[in-house]
Amino acid sequence: MGANDIEQIVCVFRILGSPTVQNWPGFQNTPDYGKITFGHFRAQPFRRILFDGVALPIKNSNYENKGQMINFLSKHLLYDAGKRIEASSALRHEFMTMEPTPFLDYKYRRPRNH
Structure with missing residues (x-):
């Protein structure tokens, strides 16, 4: 469990993998898309x-x-x-x-x- 929003997002990415247009169509249209860059995570x-x-x-x-x-x-x-x-x-x-x-x-x- 993350201690804050950013850590929680990283926890999710570590399990589900980084969001892509294949697994989340339209994710790039979310309000905060692009404000923070994360590394690439592979789904587990x-x-x-x-x-x-x-x-x-x-x-x-x-x-x-x-x-x-x-x-x-x-x-x-x-x-x-x-x-x-x-x-x-x-x-x-x-x-x-x-x-x-x-x-x-x-x-x-x-x-x-x-």
């Missing part, structure tokens, strides 16, 4: 960021279906808002309905079924 595979050497606090330690988590996140973490998954589709995504439920074990209480 989500699998590497999430699972290589990082212990996520997933409650179900036997959670093995990481592919659905990566697929779910990759549909959200896009520069081009028009290509992001819609909320209704996200709720129906397999990651949200699969068992065992891979909820995080801290700062979150799983809702009780009524």
Whole structure:
């Protein structure tokens, strides 16, 4: 997490790669485009960021279906808002309905079924 706006932008670039006309059509038309120049960053595979050497606090330690988590996140973490998954589709995504439920074990209480 960045300590300020510029550091946060760099954190995003390090994960998603630098914005281009291919991954964010029209980014060069944003109000602050060109005010600051950043180096070129290559996008990192989500699998590497999430699972290589990082212990996520997933409650179900036997959670093995990481592919659905990566697929779910990759549909959200896009520069081009028009290509992001819609909320209704996200709720129906397999990651949200699969068992065992891979909820995080801290700062979150799983809702009780009524």
